[in-house]
Amino acid sequence: MRHPGAYSGLLAGGLSGKTGPHSLPLARIKKIMKNSSDEVKMISGEAPIVFSKACELFIEELTKRAWMVTLKAKRRTIHKEDVAFAVINTDIFDFLVNLVTENSSKSEEPQPVMKA
Amino acid sequence: MVEEQDKLLPIANIGRIMKRILPRNAKISKEAKETVQECVSEFISFVTSEASDKCHKENRKTVNGDDICWALSTLGFDNFSDIMLRYLQKFREFERQKAEQNKASSSEERGEVTSNGFGLQPVASASLEFGILEKGGSSSAKQK
Numbered sequence: 001m002r003h004p005g006a007y008s009g010l011l012a013g014g015l016s017g018k019t020g021p022h023s024l025p026l027a028r029i030k031k032i033m034k035n036s037s038d039e040v041k042m043i044s045g046e047a048p049i050v051f052s053k054a055c056e057l058f059i060e061e062l063t064k065r066a067w068m069v070t071l072k073a074k075r076r077t078i079h080k081e082d083v084a085f086a087v088i089n090t091d092i093f094d095f096l097v098n099l100v101t102e103n104s105s106k107s108e109e110p111q112p113v114m115k116a
Numbered sequence: 117m118v119e120e121q122d123k124l125l126p127i128a129n130i131g132r133i134m135k136r137i138l139p140r141n142a143k144i145s146k147e148a149k150e151t152v153q154e155c156v157s158e159f160i161s162f163v164t165s166e167a168s169d170k171c172h173k174e175n176r177k178t179v180n181g182d183d184i185c186w187a188l189s190t191l192g193f194d195n196f197s198d199i200m201l202r203y204l205q206k207f208r209e210f211e212r213q214k215a216e217q218n219k220a221s222s223s224e225e226r227g228e229v230t231s232n233g234f235g236l237q238p239v240a241s242a243s244l245e246f247g248i249l250e251k252g253g254s255s256s257a258k259q260k
Contacts, residue, residue, distance in 0.1 A: 032125075059156060
């Protein structure tokens with residue numbers, strides 16, 4: 001990145017200040033952005049930085065909601081199903097419903113029952 | 117397999133962010149982290165597609181920070197969008213001040229007098245008090 005010093009300074013007093021520079025690798029974010037559609041041609045330098053913050057917020061929101069599910073079940077460990085439940089019950093996470101239900105159906109592969 | 121990993125953000129980073137907002141006694145299963153990991157990539161793709169569509173319609177080639185903020189808002193992530201816009205503003209201000217400081221220090225070397233002392237202020241003190249949570253009431257951001 002061009003200005004590593006700028007990032008450290010930026011976040012030192014901000015929301016995620018404790019982790020220093022960005023919590024998420026900007027180059028990887030940029031790769032994922034480029035993969036998202038053929039239309040994506042050029043990405044400004046600030047876009048991955050914006051996403052780095054947005055992803056933190058996203059992860060926090062999803063985690064908080066999953067944790068609510070975990071608590072209700074009187075557990076202390078967040079399971080994959082808790083995350084799925086949180087996704088299904090949150091409108092703005094609708095775009096993730098297929099992703100989380102795909103995952104759960106993969107792990108519970110139906111055993112073919114042969115009846116004689 | 118390496119290519120697959122390129123489409124995901126590192127699970128260690130994601131785990132750290134998750135832990136940060138949970139109570140100390142909370143635990144996170146590996147599968148839960150992996151699920152969140154996949155969700156984040158999907159989130160990035162989803163928002164980027166929307167932003168990129170907009171750029172395409174407006175005959176612009178470059179997706180910038182404002183486009184991302186707009187897409188976040190359009191897709192229902194209003195809270196995020198507000199926080200992001202302020203973050204972006206601060207970032208741009210920070211970059212601008214830095215650029216001005218660089219300009220000032222190079223003009224100083226040439227013996228020119230700057231009209232104000234702005235350029236001499238240390239960058240570190242500039243706008244680090246984000247205060248983007250001052251608005252309050254945002255469920256998606258937690259005050260540390």
